[in-house]
Amino acid sequence: MGQRSETVRRANLAAIVRELHLRGPQSRSELVARTGLTRTAIRALIGELVAGDLLVEERGSRDGAPGRPSALVRPRSDEIMVLALEANVDSLAAALVGLGGEVLAHARMPRPREHVTVDEIVADLAGLVKTLPLPPDDRPIGIGVAVAGVVRRSDGMVLTAPNLGWRDVPLATRIAAGLRTNRPVHVGNDADLGAIAELRRGAARGADDLLFINGEVGVGGGIIVDGQPLTGVAGFAGEVGHMPVNPNGRGCHCGSVGCWETEIGERALLRLAGRAEDGGFDEVEAVLAAAAAGDEPALDALTEIGRWLGIGLAGMVNLLNPRVIVLGGLFARAFPFIDRALDRELDRMALRGPRGLVRVAPADLGIDAPLFGAAELALEPFLADPAGWLGPRAQLATAAGA
C-alpha cells in the first residue's frame, strides 16, 4: 500500500513537470484540466515541487485575458538545466538549456569539412562549452549530443558517421572524459533529435505523427509515430537519404544507385545549378541568393530539387500517413523556391486520403533543431522521474504538512 501510493505520487509529479516542460507556464486550473488530477492533489504536488526548487509559482498577467490574473506555475529553468552539444558536417554547437526548453546560453562555430578524429571534435566542443556562461557549480544534470551519424542509443556508440569519417566511436565515453564530468552523456542521431525538437518546440507542435527530413551534404530523417521516435530494431531507422527513387540514376557513396540523396542532396543542387558539386555551404548560399534575385538557372535547379523531394515524400506519405512533414537544413532555407514543385508531385503521386491529411512545413528551429533535440534527450531521465531530484528541503516541507 505504502509502496503503491509512492509510485502514484511519483507518476503524478512527473505528469505535472512534463506538462509544464512541454506547454509552458500554466495556472493550477489549467493543470487540473490537463492532468485529470484533483485540485487538492495538484496543490499538494505543486507545493512539493516548489519546495524542491523544480517549479516556481508567481502572479502572472496573461496576455490580455480578462479578469483577475491567476498565479502561473513555471519550471525552474535556472535550477534544472542540461548541456546540449552538436557535431555536424559544417559546425559545432553547444547550448545550456533549462527545464521548459529555455535556451540560457548558446554558441556555434563553423568547422572545415574534413575528416577529423574524435579527439579533435571533443576538444573543440569542450572549448565551445568554456565560452558559455555556465553557473559556477556543476549544475547541468546531464549532457545530450547530436551527431550526424548512426548511433546506438543504449551506450552512445557512433557506429558510422560517413561525413566525419568515423566508425565505431564510443562518443558518450569520450565526451564525458573530455568535459571531465560524471554526469550522464546521451548521444542521438541529428535528424532523430531534430524531429523531437520540431515536435516539442517547432513546426510540428501538437502533432503526433511527424516526418523530419534534414538536408545537408547527406539527407537524414527522423520519424515520430504516435509521439514516439521510430528507431527500428537497432536504431538504424530513418535513413531516408538511401531510399532508391531512381533505378537509372547515379551511384551513391553508400554503394547503391539512385538513392534519394543523389537527387536532392547538396551536391545534386550544386550540380544542377552548374556549380562545383563539392562547393559546400557557401556555394549553396550563393545558389539561394541567385534564386532570390530571379536567376533562372538557380530557380530551375531548385525546382528540380523540389520535384524529386516531392517524389520521395509521396512514397513516405503513402507508407506512413504522417500529419506533418518538417523540412530542415538546406530544405528549410530553400523552402520558398521548392515548395510549389514539391506540392505538385505530392498531389500527383500520393494517394488522396493521406495526401489530404499531411502538411509540409519548413523547420521552425533552423539549424538548431538537432541541438535543441539533444537537450530534450538529456532532460528525459529527469522528466521520467523528477521526484528523484527533490532535495531534503522538499521532504522537510512535505513532512511539515505543506
Next chain:
Amino acid sequence: MGQRSETVRRANLAAIVRELHLRGPQSRSELVARTGLTRTAIRALIGELVAGDLLVEERGSRDGAPGRPSALVRPRSDEIMVLALEANVDSLAAALVGLGGEVLAHARMPRPREHVTVDEIVADLAGLVKTLPLPPDDRPIGIGVAVAGVVRRSDGMVLTAPNLGWRDVPLATRIAAGLRTNRPVHVGNDADLGAIAELRRGAARGADDLLFINGEVGVGGGIIVDGQPLTGVAGFAGEVGHMPVNPNGRGCHCGSVGCWETEIGERALLRLAGRAEDGGFDEVEAVLAAAAAGDEPALDALTEIGRWLGIGLAGMVNLLNPRVIVLGGLFARAFPFIDRALDRELDRMALRGPRGLVRVAPADLGIDAPLFGAAELALEPFLADPAGWLGPRAQLATAAGA
C-alpha cells in the same frame, strides 16, 4: 484502495490470458517466470479463470521433457471464440477461431473478379458462415473482418476498396445486419491483419518489428513497430504498393506513375511472362507451374519481379530497420523463384547495418493470414480485459475463497 486493487487484479488476469493466448499452454511455473507474478498470485488468478471457464488446467506430458509432467494451463478455445471473415479479390472466407488461436472451423469460396455490391458480399459471407459447424448458442463473442481496402478502424468504414469497387461502405454495420448479430464487428485492412497474424502465429513469431508485404492484383503492406501496428494519422499507413520506385515507369490506376505495384504486382508478372495482364489467379498459377518446370521466360519474368521487389524492400529496410519481412500472397507462392534476385538487390541497395539485421521469409499462413488476423482483431477487446467475461460462477468461487 479497493478501486486500485481491482484494477491491478484485472490487469493481472489480462496478462495471464494474453500470455496463454500468444504462447500456448504453459505450466504455472512458466507463467510465474513470464508474468513476474508470485506463485501465490498465479494460483489464485488461475483459479478464478478456471472457475470462469476461460482456462482449463490439465495433466500434460510435454514433448519429451524429462521429469514428472506438470499440469498445463490452457485457454478454453471451446468457450471463448470469435468469427473471422475475409473479403478479398479472389475469394471469400469464414472461420471460427478459439482463444489461443485454434481454428475450430474454416471455409473459403472462390469469387469472380468483378465489382460487387456490399449486399452481395455480405449475403455470400453469411451463406459461408452457415456452412460452419457453429455451436448452437450465440457463442462467438465478436466478429473480425479482413477486407482489401482502406479502413477506418474506429467504426469499420471502408473508405475505398478499388478491387471491389467500393467507396465509403459502412461494412461493420452491414455485416452485423447481414448476420443478424448484436456482437461487435471489427473491420481491418487485409495486409494490416495479415501482419498481425504472421507476427503472432506465423513466420515472424518472436519479432517485434515486422513488414508484411501482400502481393495480389494490388500490393498491400502491414507495418508492425515495437509490436504495434503502425496505422498513421488515419489508418492509411502501409500503402506500400504506391511508393514511387520508377519515375520513368508505367501509369498506375491510382493516378501516379511508377508505383511499386506497377513493377511487382500480378499484372506486371503476367506482362513480363508474355501472358494477358488480366489473366488473374489461374494465369499466375500457370506461370509458377512453368517456372517449376524450368521454363526460361517464366523464370526470367519471376527474376525481374524479385529484382523490383528487392529495390522497394531496400528502401523500406533503410527507412524502418525491421527485423523480419514476410512476403504473402503471390510473393509467398513465388518465393523460391524470386528470393535470389531479391537478396541480390537488398545486398546492393540496403545499408550494411539494417541489411545485416533483417530476415526475409515467405508467409507461414498462406492465403489465410488476413483471415486469422481478423480473428485476433475480434479477440482484442476480450484480451484487454478478460475479467469482464468472468461469469457469476467465478465470482461465487472467489467469494468462497478459491
